[in-house]
Amino acid sequence: MYKVAVMGDRDSIYGFAAIGLDTYPVSKTDEAAKLLKELADSQYAVIFITESLQSVLESEINKYNSERLPAIIPIPGVSGNTGMGLRNVKKSVERAVGSDIIFNNN
Amino acid sequence: MANIQVNPTRMELTKLKKKLTTAIRGHKLLKDKRDELMRQFLDLVRENKALREKVEAGIHSANKNFVLARSVMDDEVLNVSLMAPRQEVFLECHTKNVMSVNIPQFEYRTKTPDENDIYPYGYAFTSSDLDGAVKSLQDILPDMLKLAEVEKACQLLAAEIEKTRRRVNALEHVMIPQMQQKIKYIVMKLDENERSTQVRLMKVKDMMLEKAHHYSD
Numbered sequence: 001m002y003k004v005a006v007m008g009d010r011d012s013i014y015g016f017a018a019i020g021l022d023t024y025p026v027s028k029t030d031e032a033a034k035l036l037k038e039l040a041d042s043q044y045a046v047i048f049i050t051e052s053l054q055s056v057l058e059s060e061i062n063k064y065n066s067e068r069l070p071a072i073i074p075i076p077g078v079s080g081n082t083g084m085g086l087r088n089v090k091k092s093v094e095r096a097v098g099s100d101i102i103f104n105n106n
Numbered sequence: 107m108a109n110i111q112v113n114p115t116r117m118e119l120t121k122l123k124k125k126l127t128t129a130i131r132g133h134k135l136l137k138d139k140r141d142e143l144m145r146q147f148l149d150l151v152r153e154n155k156a157l158r159e160k161v162e163a164g165i166h167s168a169n170k171n172f173v174l175a176r177s178v179m180d181d182e183v184l185n186v187s188l189m190a191p192r193q194e195v196f197l198e199c200h201t202k203n204v205m206s207v208n209i210p211q212f213e214y215r216t217k218t219p220d221e222n223d224i225y226p227y228g229y230a231f232t233s234s235d236l237d238g239a240v241k242s243l244q245d246i247l248p249d250m251l252k253l254a255e256v257e258k259a260c261q262l263l264a265a266e267i268e269k270t271r272r273r274v275n276a277l278e279h280v281m282i283p284q285m286q287q288k289i290k291y292i293v294m295k296l297d298e299n300e301r302s303t304q305v306r307l308m309k310v311k312d313m314m315l316e317k318a319h320h321y322s323d
Contacts, residue, residue: 002197004214004251014185015172018226018240019247020193020216045197045212046254066265068208069199071258075250076162078169085158089151089260096147096264098271102155 002069005039007032008050012077021048029056036060040070050077051084112288114295122292126285133277140270143205147263154260157253164246171239178233187227187236193217195247207266209259212251 006016010025017023024039026032032053037060039047047070054061054074061072074085086103093102112118176184194217202209225240315321 002199002212004195004197012169014188015168015239015243017191018188018193019244020191020195021247045199045210046251048250048254065261068201068210068258068262071210071254073250073254073257076165076169078173081162081166085162086155089154089158089257092260092264093151096144096267102148102151 002043002045004046004048005044006048006075007036007039008048008053008075008077012050012079016048026053033057033060036072040064040072045069045071047072048075049073050075051082052077052079054084055082112292114292114299116296119289119292119296122285122289126282126289129277129282129285133274133282136270136274136277139205140267140274143207143263143267143270146204147260147267150256150260150263154253154256157249157256161246161249161253164242164249168239168242168246171235171242175233175235175239178235183231184236187232190226192226197251204259204263205266207262209262210255212255214248214251 004021006013006021006023007026009027013023013025022044024035026035036047036049036057049057049061049072051074054072064070064072074088076082076085090100090103094100112122196215196217198213198215200211200213202211225237227236229237
């Protein structure tokens, strides 16, 4: 039985607690890396992470890219959408196809 | 190719020919695998893009609702209202095999049987904006989980496609030409040997006949 976690700054994620996801507010980066590792090793199959935190933890997150679980998914935080999530999709297209054929460079 | 290091023997030739047929078959299979992976990947990635746009828009509007709710409520009241969640989400994870890539599939269940039983507070001291905010988040939760599934699948497929493409290219442009070159080299060498033996034999025969019959006298 797996669960869903949400990581990020408190303002962006406190609402998710109400709908039954486990929220882990983080403020410091070094704590965040440790927490991410802990969450990935425990019973979480999906970890939603705010885009601002994702950009800081990029190298840690890339480690889990080729593993089956957990799925680490960036979501926009309260400060707005940085376009990071779509950029990640674009990156995986480039990795697979060799060039971007879905987004046509926009 | 200058740096061919191979024994020009019949045994080596048979071995190389066998290796070449295997390599050609492997190349064909891997190419088919790559094409099929690519087809599935492109479908998935389009879905991924659409879902992501939808989810990002949903979260954006939910965040707006939460900001509205905060503006009319005290921080303490808000914290207390959301402190003890009533709902809990459990995931069940199945594995789907796509061209031998294991893709996770999520199925979610909630703790309370009614999915809309989400408000962990009484309505007396909270604003109705908060209800709307929580509801808007709840509405995009299925899409978020679907997005997680699709995006993970895309990442895994992309990695596998990259690997397969490298293998196909290595076989097509390095392994197979090299082997063909080696086979050609051995065949030429063997032919050359055979010709030289033949010539030697003819020469010896001439010499022997010469000795027996003294043609030149």
